[in-house]
Amino acid sequence: MEFTPSQKVRQIPKSFFADLDKKIDAVEDQSTLIDLAKGNPDQPTPEFIIDELKIASEKLENHRYTPFEGKTNFLKAISNYYQKNYGVTTDPFKAILTFNGSAIGISAIPQVFLDPGDYVVTTDPCYPEYDASVALAGGKLYQLPITEANDYLPDLESIPDEVLQKTKILLLNYPNNPTGAEATSQFFEKVIQFCKLHHILAVNDFAYAALSYDEKPVSILEAPEALDYAIELNTFSKTHNMAGWRAGYVLGNESAIAAIKKYHDHVYSTIFGAVQDAATVGLESDQSSVQQLRTLYRQRRDTLVGGLKQLGWNVVEPKGTFFVWVKAPEGLDGEQFTVQILEQTNIVVAPGIGFGSNGRDYIRLSLTHDESVLKEVVERLSKINY
Ligand SMILES: Cc1ncc(COP(=O)(O)O)c(C=O)c1O
Known part of the structure; x- marks a missing residue:
């Protein structure tokens, strides 16, 4: 028996993040995959x-x-x-x-x-x-x-x-x-x-x-x-x-x-x-753990944003959060750029369209990875052709 959800549930959009998860699961080479699509904090609770x-x-x-x-x-x-x-x-x-x-x-x-x-x-x-x-x-x-x-x-x-x-x-x-x-x-x-x-x-x-x-x-x-x-x-x-x-x-x-x-x-x-x-x-608490976290994300931001800027990418430098908003190169929209990045570098990023039509030409990268991984990201992205 197949049950039909209510009109209310039928009309809501599918979860953008659940859909991203499915795309990530479908990637063939999981061993070298870097997931910059989601914002799931990687550090332990203090x-x-x-x-x-x-x-x-x-x-x-x-x-x-x-x-x-x-x-x-x-x-x-x-x-x-x-x-x-x-x-x-x-x-x-x-x-x-x-x-x-x-x-x-x-x-x-x-x-x-x-x-x-x-x-x-x-x-x-x-x-x-x-x-x-x-x-x-x-x-x-x-x-x-x-x-x-x-x-x-x-x-x-x-x-x-x-x-x-x-x-x-x-x-x-x-x-x-x-x-x-x-x-x-x-x-x-x-x-x-x-x-x-x-x-x-x-x-x-x-x-x-x-x-x-x-x-x-x-x-x-x-x-x-x-x-x-x-x-x-x-x-x-x-x-x-x-x-x-x-x-x-x-x-x-x-x-x-x-x-x-x-x-x-x-x-x-x-x-x-x-x-x-x-x-x-x-x-x-004295909030020192929060201060340490802020310092950690700042280093990561500087590594990723600095690296992408050196590659000539059009990056919106974040003042806060642990995300980086990047404009796709001329001739590609954010979704097309996401596909190119995945196919050529095995890195998953979030297409900006998931955040609204104004995000069509953007992608979002998350900083919830070690600095060494973010350096590897810049290295892989330096080789991409588009
Ligand atoms: C803007 C924004 N609001 C709310 C949330 C949900 O946070 P919580 O874990 O408190 O439910 C998130 C999680 O990513 C978020 O990015």
């Missing part, structure tokens, strides 16, 4: 976090259900972290909700705020999951181009009136996957004033909050009046190399958090209490 997990896993309180929104110590640690790092004051019990990774927030937020036909405005390119989460909620996605010409920051004034009238959420992601761009304080101030004027909820997906190369990235919640109009998603996946642990949170405007909590209580479960305790020590 030892002090793992040590806390071991201790916390033996505590009876963590063998039981934990509170829906998160354990008190975890919520307070998040609130203190934002106070210390960004000067943002939040009530730990009203302004914060924790869940199993920011991916949960990305799928929940459109469900909570959209009625059929409402819009989420985001950028083009953007993180591919935004598309599916909006479609699942019966909403529509409107994408604003981000290019070198606008410093990879969208022009909010260019949203057409008919879209603006039905826009409930402005979904941003800075530091930005895939372009590596960062937002400025002035841009976030503009966003908040724009959202105030048009009654829109501003959401910043801050997944790469700690992964910047020069200046500390700004949080949207630092902008004046932000707690009236914005929420921010954050995660332990990249900052603390905890992608497999599934821990993230959202914080900001209390009415928005209350609405997401109401939905979350029914749809998702809680994070294992010991993972919350371990994440808490990550937040309360």
